[in-house]
Each structure stands twice: as structure tokens, then as C-alpha cells.
Amino acid sequence: MQNETITIEYAGPSKNNPKFGSIKTNDNRWFSCPIGMLPQFTKGATVNVVTESKEYNGKTFYNIRGMAQPSSPTPTNTQSTSGSAIPREAAMAAMAVIGKLYEGTGTFPGAELLADQFLATAHAWMMAEDAYKEGKSRTDPADEIAPF
Numbered sequence: 001m002q003n004e005t006i007t008i009e010y011a012g013p014s015k016n017n018p019k020f021g022s023i024k025t026n027d028n029r030w031f032s033c034p035i036g037m038l039p040q041f042t043k044g045a046t047v048n049v050v051t052e053s054k055e056y057n058g059k060t061f062y063n064i065r066g067m068a069q070p071s072s073p074t075p076t077n078t079q080s081t082s083g084s085a086i087p088r089e090a091a092m093a094a095m096a097v098i099g100k101l102y103e104g105t106g107t108f109p110g111a112e113l114l115a116d117q118f119l120a121t122a123h124a125w126m127m128a129e130d131a132y133k134e135g136k137s138r139t140d141p142a143d144e145i146a147p148f
Contacts, residue, residue, distance in 0.1 A: 002050070003050055006023070006029075006046070006049060007044070007045070008023055008043055008045050008047065018035070020032045021034070023041055031049075031062040031064045032062070037066075047067070048067065049065075050067070051065065052065050087126065093121070093122070093125045094117075094118050094121035095118070101117075
């Protein structure tokens with residue numbers, strides 16, 4: 001198996017097997033993939049995939065086994081505007097809370113308000129974690145407010 005970057009010319013269900021999808025690349029190769037992966041491939045998109053090829057009766061058959069992981073490492077900290085690092089867990093919690101807050105509304109706040117909400121939520125998460133480590137309840141009232 002190998003990682004490969006492909007540009008999709010066609011993506012659709014297989015004519016021969018309903019459990020698989022067919023992907024045609026811009027270099028005229030046809031790949032087979034599980035039907036559940038098919039929504040990840042759209043015409044004109046360039047994607048990184050894990051592929052496998054097999055020779056059979058003088059012909060090469062290509063299969064997509066999964067999506068390749070990005071080559072750049074996932075950051076462990078996010079930098080806030082004040083210059084202090086926000087732990088990854090706090091940033092993820094803040095994104096989840098804000099995502100739920102606006103889910104289904106069809107609107108999203110301006111960048112400045114969104115940044116303030118993100119920092120306040122991340123700060124609240126960090127304070128709750130610190131309180132928990134000190135043996136306090138995560139739901140006890142906070143002793144301080146966000147410093148911005």
C-alpha cells in the first residue's frame with residue numbers, strides 16, 4: 001500500500017458491484033473503493049489516498065483503501081490573541097460548544113465576537129480542569145472571569 005495524490009475526473013457507483021464505487025483519475029486510471037467512501041470524492045477534487053494495486057492476467061487493478069493522513073503534524077496548542085497557548089483539549093471543547101451554539105441557526109457571528117466567544121469558552125474549560133485537578137467540582141462557581 002502507498003499514499004498517492006489523485007485528481008478525480010469521475011466518481012460514481014460501480015456498474016459491476018453495488019458494494020463499490022468507481023473513481024477515474026485525470027491520468028486515466030480507474031480505482032475501486034468501498035461505496036461508503038464515495039461521498040468523499042467529487043469531480044475536480046485532488047485528494048490524498050492510500051492505494052493498493054494488483055496485477056491480474058496482465059492488467060493492473062487499483063483500489064483505494066482509505067484516506068491518507070495529512071503530512072503536517074496536528075498542532076498541540078493554539079495561540080490566542082494575547083499570546084498565551086491554549087491547550088488542544090480546551091480548544092476542541094470551545095469549538096464543540098460554539099458549534100452547538102450556532103447549530104441550525106443558519107447564521108454565524110462576526111469574527112471579533114466569535115474570537116471572544118472562543119477564548120472565553122477555552123478559558124472556562126481550563127479553569128474547570130484546574131479546579132478538577134485541585135479536587136473541586138467542575139461545576140462550582142468560578143473565582144475569576146475571563147481576562148479579556
